Amino acid sequence: MKNTIFPSADHYQVPRALYIGAWKVWFKRFHQHQEWRESQMPLEASDQKLSLLILNDKRFSVEVLNRLIVPWSYRDTCQLDKAFFLMNPDIVKPISDEEGNFVAARLTDQALDYWDALTFLEQDLFTSYAEARIQADIETPSNEPVVIDDAGLEVIGEDIYPPTVPTKEASDEDFARALVCWIDEDPFTPMYQRQPVGEAVSSWHDRLQSFFWPKPRNGLMQVSHTADALMYRAALLAKGIEDNLDWSSEDKVLAVKTANEVFLQAGVPQRDVTWQNVYEVMQAAINADSHATAKMNSGWSLLASFASHWLNGIKGRTPMICWNSRVSTSIISRLDFLMVEAGYQSLEDRFAHIGTIPGMGGTRPREMSLLWPDGYRSWQTQVAASQFVNKMVHCLNNDKNEDGTLKYKPMPIPSGGSAPWSMQGVQLVLFSDGY
Template identity: 75%
Template sequence: MKNTIFPNANHFQIPRALYVGAWKVWFKRFSDHGSWRQGTMPIINSDDKLYQLIESHKRFSVQVLNRLMVPWAYRDTEQVNQAFFLMNVDMVKRVKGDDDSTVYARLTDQALDYWDGLTYLEQDLFTAYAEARIQADIETPSQEPVVIDDAGLALIGEDIYPPIIPEKNAPDEAYAEALVAWIDEDPFTPMYQRLPAGESVSSWHDRLQAFFWPKPRNGLMQVSHSADALMYRAQILAEGIESSIPWTEEDKDMAVKTAHEIFLQAGVPQKDVTWENVYHVMQASISADPNSTAKMNSGWSLLASFSTHWLNNHDNRTPMLCWNSRVATSVISRLDFLMVEAGYTSLEGRFPHIGTVPGVGGTRPREYSLQWPDGYRSWKTQVAASEFVNLMVRCLNNSRNEDGSLKYQPMPIPTGGSAPWSIQGVQLVLFSDGY
């Protein structure tokens, strides 16, 4: 018992522990949590698109669960059929309901025994990975939004007026400084399923300390612990590319495994995770190539960020930001307001490549006054957004009060102490701000 296989997704595989964890999470979020072990879930044989299944109230189904486990390219196609049950006979089985019109499924005894044999730490890890599938950007081949979270959408305004409004034609650094000052003073309440998940805080320092993913129990320390190992491996591979050292077979295997684990942690499974595709993304990332044809979406953008963290505070280098819907929403919604207050009625060629990323949930989408371009899967947007947020990083690290002291607290380190702000620390604050 190693992997769960999805034959209709080109035989994509996930760890069996992730599937059991997802089953448990689906009962917790959409049914009776206490009955997940012996409980049954409707199968729902359907080739409807994922958003249609959600709109018809089918989220508590094996069909929707399976669709969220596979990469985005397969999420609008049938993922529960005879082959799925035959290939996963020791994981899930069909059972009859009280009426003949609905067919259900439940976990097998072997699957439950396997789960019980895991440590509590392993169980917590895989339920967190499953929760991430719900909380992450849910991409599909369709342009229609998918809202799996049971809280639905909310549109809210900002809490305070920005303390700094730049002059209309001020340099980009002035807009970055204004955005940093606004976020620092704006009260922030951590939110989970659109409900408060902690006390309100302010300042970049306290916002980062309040970060969690994908649920409140997984705070900054837990997230950093798992991310650090992935960043370390990504750095080794990226430095090899930087030094023009050919990858060995071991490097190629590590590249594929590292990428898969990054996508797993973020809840954004990808197809075509080959060593060549990982190489091209890393190569484009360390060179900040806006014309790259390498893979790009919310998942590959995170790989780009992990692969360039070692470039923080290097002169004339641009560590990559993870430009997903939450980060894009935070930056663009605030930049949009600042520009309008500064006198813009259209973008007028300003920030031409900073573009939107589709995403719904929490307070997304937000209304903009200006017509921002589409930045989805765009390396031009990836690089331009990274360059702008790096201006914010420099502002956080270098702005000083009249007495010469630092204006902003240094970045908190999960194990204690502090360090200069990095683009990875800033993007976590923006990620929460863009919920």
């Protein structure tokens, strides 16, 4: 059996290597890393919501591990019963107490042999995918916030006053320009598990070079290596939609596979990943359709971004931003401050459709002065936010100093050299800034 099956999540499946990698990560993050091969993990089977399990310090349990592996819609229901062990006998072995009740589990010898047979590169890849499940926005069916272990950080650089504050009558472009300038000059310290990673940096260029996901060892080059391949495949599919071509049976398989790999890399597993849903999301993305009824959340927003990246630099077109909790926090917290300083006491229909995305961890949630709309699962927010960030991209690529030179360094690319800033490069900087 190549996959781990979750019968309580409508038989959702993940690669066996991902589950074993997650087991290893759980021991590293919440127990004793060196004991992951032989030691047991408590089951803690429960019908409680995920937020309560975390609140009650049940992070190190098979129940919580399983909850974070399955799609968000199943995360508030029990994911651990006899059927789970019956369907995965070669992966996990239940351990009973004196009364014969299952109380813990350990990896089977077959699972360990399978893991040992993988290359180190494969092992590192799947542990990174597992780590992403912890680092990503943790969505559940309920509104209670869920954060694993990194909430409550102070906003580093929060006392840096923006170099430019627009007037209340200023254009949207002026607010975008002020935000770009502020981020460029604001010192930034990358953080991981409550600890700084390297020295503080400033400028868009240096911020992007310091990007990593989901852990410091996976820097910009490693992330781009996998993301570029996914963007290439997503663009092929989206361009077919642009040209009004019907997807072939091969295209439909490619669409589902590409979407699932995007979600896997980002740590945001989804349900209902059908070719029809992928088609609708890509169609809405390339058309910037604010009235679309296609799927939308942090995962589908990333797919929309990947599928529309080829629209960068095309006049009159808007590539999509990945509008997740971190990116929205970066933009809205800074825009909120600029607007208050400009004299706003309410939004007054300014940026009325740029909405917040819930999320906790790091410095989130941040305190706001104005009442911003809820943008969760909203294509209206998705498009409005993308249009605003596209103005920021324009500033980064075109604003000049008094002597005529470009004000901002071009976007660094992992293979060396540089390129004009793209929506995707900007969103990586915002993703880190909003953490």
